[in-house]
Amino acid sequence: xxxxxxxxxxxxxxxxxxxxxxxxxxxxxxxxxxxxxxxxxxxxxxxxxxxxxxxxxxxxxxxxxxxxxxxxxxxxxxxxxxxxxxxxxxxxxxxxxxxxxxxxxxxxxxxxxxxxxxxxxxxxxxxxxxxxxxxxxxxxxxxxxxxxxxxxxxxxxxxxxxxxxxxxxxxxxxxxxxxxxxxxxxxxxxxxxxxxxxxxxxxxxxxxxxxxxxxxxxxxxxxxxxxxxxxxx
Amino acid sequence: xxxxxxxxxxxxxxxxxxxxxxxxxxxxxxxxxxxxxxxxxxxxxxxxxxxxxxxxxxxxxxxxxxxxxxxxxxxxxxxxxxxxxxxxxxxxxxxxxxxxxxxxxxxxxxxxxxxxxxxxxxxxxxxxxxxxxxxxxxxxxxxxxxxxxxxxxxxxxxxxxxxxxxxxxxxxxxxxxxxxxxxxxxxxxxxxxxxxxxxxxxxxxxxxxxxxxxxxxxxxxxxxxxxxxxxxx
Amino acid sequence: xxxxxxxxxxxxxxxxxxxxxxxxxxxxxxxxxxxxxxxxxxxxxxxxxxxxxxxxxxxxxxxxxxxxxxxxxxxxxxxxxxxxxxxxxxxxxxxxxxxxxxxxxxxxxxxxxxxxxxxxxxxxxxxxxxxxxxxxxxxxxxxxxxxxxxxxxxxxxxxxxxxxxxxxxxxxxxxxxxxxxxxxxxxxxxxxxxxxxxxxxxxxxxxxxxxxxxxxxxxxx
Amino acid sequence: xxxxxxxxxxxxxxxxxxxxxxxxxxxxxxxxxxxxxxxxxxxxxxxxxxxxxxxxxxxxxxxxxxxxxxxxxxxxxxxxxxxxxxxxxxxxxxxxxxxxxxxxxxxxxxxxxxxxxxxxxxxxxxxxxxxxxxxxxxxxxxxxxxxxxxxxxxxxxxxxxxxxxxxxxxxxxxxxxxxxxxxxxxxxxxxxxxxxxxxxxxxxxxxxxxxxxxxxxxxxx
Numbered sequence: 001x002x003x004x005x006x007x008x009x010x011x012x013x014x015x016x017x018x019x020x021x022x023x024x025x026x027x028x029x030x031x032x033x034x035x036x037x038x039x040x041x042x043x044x045x046x047x048x049x050x051x052x053x054x055x056x057x058x059x060x061x062x063x064x065x066x067x068x069x070x071x072x073x074x075x076x077x078x079x080x081x082x083x084x085x086x087x088x089x090x091x092x093x094x095x096x097x098x099x100x101x102x103x104x105x106x107x108x109x110x111x112x113x114x115x116x117x118x119x120x121x122x123x124x125x126x127x128x129x130x131x132x133x134x135x136x137x138x139x140x141x142x143x144x145x146x147x148x149x150x151x152x153x154x155x156x157x158x159x160x161x162x163x164x165x166x167x168x169x170x171x172x173x174x175x176x177x178x179x180x181x182x183x184x185x186x187x188x189x190x191x192x193x194x195x196x197x198x199x200x201x202x203x204x205x206x207x208x209x210x211x212x213x214x215x216x217x218x219x220x221x222x223x224x225x226x227x228x229x230x231x232x233x
Numbered sequence: 234x235x236x237x238x239x240x241x242x243x244x245x246x247x248x249x250x251x252x253x254x255x256x257x258x259x260x261x262x263x264x265x266x267x268x269x270x271x272x273x274x275x276x277x278x279x280x281x282x283x284x285x286x287x288x289x290x291x292x293x294x295x296x297x298x299x300x301x302x303x304x305x306x307x308x309x310x311x312x313x314x315x316x317x318x319x320x321x322x323x324x325x326x327x328x329x330x331x332x333x334x335x336x337x338x339x340x341x342x343x344x345x346x347x348x349x350x351x352x353x354x355x356x357x358x359x360x361x362x363x364x365x366x367x368x369x370x371x372x373x374x375x376x377x378x379x380x381x382x383x384x385x386x387x388x389x390x391x392x393x394x395x396x397x398x399x400x401x402x403x404x405x406x407x408x409x410x411x412x413x414x415x416x417x418x419x420x421x422x423x424x425x426x427x428x429x430x431x432x433x434x435x436x437x438x439x440x441x442x443x444x445x446x447x448x449x450x451x452x453x454x455x456x457x458x459x460x461x462x463x464x465x466x
Numbered sequence: 467x468x469x470x471x472x473x474x475x476x477x478x479x480x481x482x483x484x485x486x487x488x489x490x491x492x493x494x495x496x497x498x499x500x501x502x503x504x505x506x507x508x509x510x511x512x513x514x515x516x517x518x519x520x521x522x523x524x525x526x527x528x529x530x531x532x533x534x535x536x537x538x539x540x541x542x543x544x545x546x547x548x549x550x551x552x553x554x555x556x557x558x559x560x561x562x563x564x565x566x567x568x569x570x571x572x573x574x575x576x577x578x579x580x581x582x583x584x585x586x587x588x589x590x591x592x593x594x595x596x597x598x599x600x601x602x603x604x605x606x607x608x609x610x611x612x613x614x615x616x617x618x619x620x621x622x623x624x625x626x627x628x629x630x631x632x633x634x635x636x637x638x639x640x641x642x643x644x645x646x647x648x649x650x651x652x653x654x655x656x657x658x659x660x661x662x663x664x665x666x667x668x669x670x671x672x673x674x675x676x677x678x679x680x681x682x683x684x685x686x687x
Numbered sequence: 688x689x690x691x692x693x694x695x696x697x698x699x700x701x702x703x704x705x706x707x708x709x710x711x712x713x714x715x716x717x718x719x720x721x722x723x724x725x726x727x728x729x730x731x732x733x734x735x736x737x738x739x740x741x742x743x744x745x746x747x748x749x750x751x752x753x754x755x756x757x758x759x760x761x762x763x764x765x766x767x768x769x770x771x772x773x774x775x776x777x778x779x780x781x782x783x784x785x786x787x788x789x790x791x792x793x794x795x796x797x798x799x800x801x802x803x804x805x806x807x808x809x810x811x812x813x814x815x816x817x818x819x820x821x822x823x824x825x826x827x828x829x830x831x832x833x834x835x836x837x838x839x840x841x842x843x844x845x846x847x848x849x850x851x852x853x854x855x856x857x858x859x860x861x862x863x864x865x866x867x868x869x870x871x872x873x874x875x876x877x878x879x880x881x882x883x884x885x886x887x888x889x890x891x892x893x894x895x896x897x898x899x900x901x902x903x904x905x906x907x908x
Contacts, residue, residue, distance in 0.1 A: 001739065001766035002706050002728045027514045027551070028537040030530065053551070078591035086588050098589065101513065102555030102597030106346070109552040113339070113773070114780025116352055116370035120559065121600035123576075125631035128596060137349035147783060158531075163730075163739075163766035169435060170548055172531040174514050177550040181781070197765030202402060203436050205550070207738050207768035209708050209730070209783045222530035228538040229525040234518065234545035235485050235507045259774070260735045261758040263751065319809050327696035331810065334734065335776030335818030342773040344553070344784070347559025347601060353780065354821035358799075358852030361817060391752075396509075396518075396545035403769055405752040407735050410771040414560070430544030438771070440517050440547035442487050442509070442562045455751035461759040462746040 001196045004164040009039035011214045012187045014151055015121050018045055019072075022180040023108065023148065024052040024062060025155035028081075028225045029127070031172030033156040035189045035217040041065055047072045051150055053104060054176055060223050069093065081225065100128065102147050105178055111146035112181025117146045122226035135198065153183025156217070160190035161199050164208030173205065178205045186191045189217040214222040234429045237397040239446045242272035245420045249385055252279055252305075256341065256381065256412040257285040257295060258388035261458045264296050264405030265284070266389040268422045268450040274298055280305045286337060286408055288312040291414075293456050302326065314458065333361065336378050338411055343380035345414025345443065350379045351432055366393035386416025390448070393423035394430075397444030398437045408437065413439045444445040468640035469683075474608055476550040476654075476685050478567055478638050481606055482508055489513060489558070489598060491568030492536045494608040509545075513594040515554045518546025535594065549675040555594070559601045566602035570609045570634075572624045575672035577634040579607065580626035584677055590636050592629060599630030611639035611669045612616060616651045618671035620644070620652055644665045644674075644682060651675045656683045688881040689861035690904075695829055697722045697906050698877075699788055699859050702827055703729055710734060710779070710819060712789030713757045717826045717827040719788055730766075732784050734815040736775045739767025756815065776815065787823035789816060791830045791855075793845040796893035798855040798867040800828065801847035813850060820851030832860035832890045839892035841865070841873055863887045864904060865895075872896045877904045 006012045013036055013075050016022065026032030037056075040048075041064045048071050054087035055074055057064035063082050073095040079085055088094035088098040098121040099107075110118045119142035123129050133144040158169035166188055168176055180186050186207075239245050246269055249255070270289075271325030274280075274297045281304050289296035296315050298304050306328040314319055315346035321327035333355040343351045352375035356362050360439075366377040371400055388409040399421055401409055413419050421439075426449035469477070471494050479501035482488060489491040489511045489532040490496055498559060499519075502508050510519040512534040519534055520541035527538040542548075557563060579599055612618050620637065637644045643656040651673040654666060659682045667674050690698070692715050700722035703709060709733045711717055720742075723729050731740040733755040740755055749760040763769075778784060793801040800820055803813040820826060824907045833839050841858065864877040872894040875887060880903045888895050896898035 002708075002730055027535075029534065029538070030533050076591060078593040080590035082857065090588070092585075100592055100596035100600075101551070101594040102558060105555050106348075107549035112781055113777030114353075115339075115777075115781065116373075116375060117351055118351070120597070121347075122559075122597040124600060126596065126628045140349075142349060161766060163768065165768050167435070168548075168550075170529065170531040170542075171512070171515050171533055173435075173550050175546055175551045178552045181485040181777070195765075201408075201737075201739070201763055201767045201769045202400070204768040204770075207770055207774075207778070208766065209732070209738055209778055224528060224530050224533075224539055224640075226521045226533070226536065226538040227528055228540070229528060230522040232524050234543065235487075235509055245643065260756075261754065261760070263735075263754050293693075298790070308810060311814040313811035323809070333813055333817035333821075334772070334815035335779060337771035338776050345560055346556030347561065353818070355780075355818040356823060359817065359849045361813075394545060398547050401769075401771075403750065403752040403763075404736050404754055406769055406771050408579040408772045410549075411773045414556070421629070428544075434516075434518070434542055434546045434548045440549055440553075440557070441545065442517055442557055447831040457749060457751050457760055459754070459757065459759040460749055461743045461761070462749060463743045465745050 001163040003004060003162050004208065004211055005162045006213045006215050007223060009035040009189065012215055013037060013043065016040065016045055016104055017176050019047045020151045021049040021194065023150045023153040023183055024050055025176035025179045027174035027200050028054050029056065029061050029168060029223050031156050031174050031176055033154045033189050034220055036154045036187060037061060037064060038108050044068065044070065045069050049073040051075040051148060053101060055082050055085050057081050058084050073097065075099065105175060107145055107148045108175065108178035108182040112178060117144050121146055148182055150183050151185065153179040153186040155180045155188050157188055157190045159192045159194060159199060160188055160214050161194050161196045163196050164188065164211030164214050165199055165204045166206035166211065167199060168205050177206050181210045182206050185212045186210055188214045190214060191220060234396040236395050237441065237444055237447045238395045239448050241448050242268040242422065245446045245448055246272050246276060249273065249278055252280045253384045254282040256383045256386040256416055257283055258409035258412045259285065260407035261287050262294050262408055264288065264407050266387045266422050267453055268360050269387045269420060270294060270297060274301060277301065277303065279303045279396050282306040284381060286306040286310050286334060288315050288318050289442045290314050291317050293355050301323065306330065308332065338408060340378055340381045341408065341411040341415040345411060348380060350377050353378055364417060381415055384417050384418065386412040386419040388421050390421055390423045392425045392427060392432060393421055393447050394427050394432050395398060396429050397421065397441030397447050398432050399439035400436055401438050410439045414443045417461060418445045419443055421447045423447060424450060424453060467658065469658045472497060473685055474638050474640060477643065477683055478606055478608055478684045481547045482565060485565040486513055487562065489563050489566045492566050493569045495567040495569060496536065513554050513558065514664045515549050515551055516533045516546060523631045551651060555597050558597055561601060561603045563602060564604060566598045566605045567608060568598065572619050572626050573607055573634050573637055574619055574624045575652055576650045578624050579629045579634050580624040581629050595629050605634050606636045607634050608638055611641045618669055620670045620672050622672045641669055647675065655678050656681055658683055688879065693718060694906055695859050695861060698864065698904055699827055699829055703786060706712045708732055708783065708786040710784050710787045714791060716788040717757065718728045734775050734779065736770050736772055737767060739764045772796055776818050779818055783826045784821060784823060785825060787819045787826045788829060789819065791828045793840050793842055793847050794828055794841050794855050795845045796859055796873055797871045798853040799845050800850050800855050801845040802850050815838045816850050820854045826855050827857045827859060828855050829859055832862040841891045841893050843893045862890055868896065875901050877902055879904055
């Protein structure tokens with residue numbers, strides 16, 4: 001097997017430079033590549049375009065990069081919980097491209113599956129459709145949406161092996177597998193890195209062919225955004 | 234959970250009638266829905282359009298339906314190992330639409346993901362492209378290929394639960410999950426039917442929402458087409 | 467007497483049929499889960515990648531890896547499945563989800579919906595709403611009949627940027643249950659207990675269609 | 688002396704580099720797996736849904752659920768992964784597979800390939816070949832230089848229905864290794880041991896480009 005293991009986040013992101021386009025996995029704060037984000041903050045790389053469903057919160061996730069003004073443009077579906085984000089957006093320091101969540105996911109899939117564009121009905125008749133090609137199939141209108149073209153995809157998995165195979169846990173899967181397929185270079189951080197042969201081939205969500213670098217992450221905080229509970233009766 | 238269990242193959246296929254379009258999972262004889270095929274043979278339904286990567290062999294798989302002249306049209310990528318098939322094709326009794334294997338798979342995916350059409354470079358410049366729309370993206374030509382529209386998808390899984398969740402084993406996965414997503418009605422036969430809760434949600438390949446009927450199959454032959462071995466040294 | 471949010475949820479729950487896969491939006495729609503009759507089998511889809519969403523976890527059993535589309539900690543039920551975002555919106559686009567219930571700022575009499583953006587205010591994004599309304603075969607809107615300024619949210623034409631066009635089939639508000647007719651217009655189907663047709667008419671800016679006697683809602687489960 | 692099939696496979700194996708993902712077609716390409724140097728790490732992709740294809744199973748250990756794209760019983764290696772046909776061709780289309788090796792009936796001097804159909808004969812289908820040649824960034828053809836009738840299979844223009852256009856980069860035959868130049872033409876790179884340039888020229892119907900001294904192949908692994 002081909003060995004994709006690197007020493008850690010710093011080595012994994014070492015060639016990400018100013019102006020790069022990054023995909024970052026996760027939904028809210030669930031399944032985000034914490035180690036790589038921290039390394040990007042430390043490296044202080046700037047002018048980034050970030051494709052990520054959300055933009056973190058003020059003091060966690062992509063919010064940490066926003067605070068340092070490392071992000072030029074966000075491509076997201078929902079950016080709600082971030083005051084600094086709002087300030088930069090309203091002051092014009094930050095560019096934001098809001099797109100439907102399914103369109104975001106499917107444009108990743110298109111990149112990972114070598115399809116230059118896909119058709120989706122999401123956004124037809126709304127401002128999302130402005131300037132886009134509309135095509136009718138069987139009486140229903142669809143927008144033509146293009147595959148993403150990202151320099152790096154950065155994802156977080158639960159387990160991975162040295163060949164780059166990934167397994168995700170519960171709903172932390174979300175955008176991670178589709179982004180893992182979509183990066184020109186894909187970096188995966190995992191909670192547990194195991195030798196090849198330990199993962200059941202039938203359980204692998206992302207085959208190693210899509211992953212270029214993998215490392216065992218550390219000190220995962222796995223912060224919960226909305227802690228909702230019920231009381232034992 | 235919604236209970237999708239039916240008593241067996243006969244009940245599962247009871248409303249498949251003459252002229253229906255069926256998708257049948259499997260690659261060669263690997264992962265084919267043996268029980269449903271046998272039930273279709275017994276039911277002697279005719280004029281079928283079958284979308285399946287292969288057409289079985291003379292005495293197994295879809296070959297059994299061909300022998301009975303139940304198939305009007307095959308949509309496949311490779312139909313090599315079947316003398317009766319060849320006879321019917323050459324005599325004009327059988328219509329065959331040969332399409333690239335990746336196009337076959339992706340037209341299933343498109344149906345399962347609600348995309349009316351996809352773009353693929355497979356077949357550009359060949360007779361497969363005849364009459365099809367060609368579109369250039371970034372200097373490369375692609376064919377526009379439409380999502381399949383099948384009345385029934387019939388798949389074979391290793392394990393399934395009463396909610397219709399499916400897990401496939403090894404390379405018997407092949408076309409089964411993409412076809413399972415693509416049928417207007419999807420019928421799954423499984424080697425082992427388990428109660429809900431026994432399958433790990435993270436390991437499920439086909440979520441139950443895509444499956445309308447499920448049953449525990451029996452007497453699986455699982456024939457091997459090309460038995461290749463090496464000698465212990 | 468106009469309905470509480472819980473009552474709106476209770477009324478919507480009656481629209482859910484045995485065997486339905488249902489996607490619930492944030493807000494009142496989330497409450498609907500509490501009133502699904504126990505004698506029917508319904509599976510909740512959460513668009514971040516889960517079928518078979520269960521109730522909130524017990525205190526101390528929260529799992530950071532297990533959340534719903536509202537980012538709340540939740541649980542799974544036996545028979546649930548997990549998938550990625552592409553498959554999640556794939557099954558939505560392919561109309562495998564039977565019913566979508568979501569909130570709205572405005573609905574027009576031809577079924578357009580606006581629920582994601584107020585010009586001049588901070589825009590958080592549409593999340594999965596545009597995908598859901600563009601694809602769902604059956605959408606129920608749960609919302610207040612009038613906004614805080616007392617203006618009707620059921621309009622001839624939406625004034626806010628749209629989320630989707632000609633997609634809403636039914637609306638449940640604190641005052642009424644209304645169908646959006648294919649030919650246009652809000653057809654009054656039920657009144658909240660004690661609320662008059664006249665009051666509903668005053669609260670509805672778009673074309674209201676009232677035919678015959680309009681019964682009061684039955685909120686019994 | 689022209690090469691055996693095994694020798695053709697041996698020569699092609701030298702084109703495989705450390706870290707490559709490789710798809711091997713049926714026939715001579717399958718034999719290439721036997722000659723991949725042990726000191727490099729290479730992963731074989733089988734388009735029916737497997738990365739990390741291993742050798743044939745030992746007698747008695749065949750698994751009907753584990754086959755390659757040639758429908759042969761095989762094994763997996765530690766680190767292998769299984770996926771469905773859509774993902775398999777997705778990774779092929781997205782050019783994640785570094786090298787594709789396949790057979791051909793004809794190759795033209797501009798890199799067109801014909802390998803799936805002979806008019807008038809039973810057509811079995813293209814299988815995954817059209818997807819592979821349309822997408823692969825690097826394709827090597829393994830084939831006989833001339834057909835059984837003694838006619839060259841390296842042509843100016845293919846006479847058979849095409850599988851793909853302008854896609855072949857390199858050809859290894861029993862007589863020679865040839866590059867297909869972007870501007871057109873078969874560039875002779877190596878000769879089989881003892882085979883003359885003149886003989887290769889006679890066996891090549893398309894434009895053969897010979898520059899300088901042409902070395903003999905080295906078949907040492």
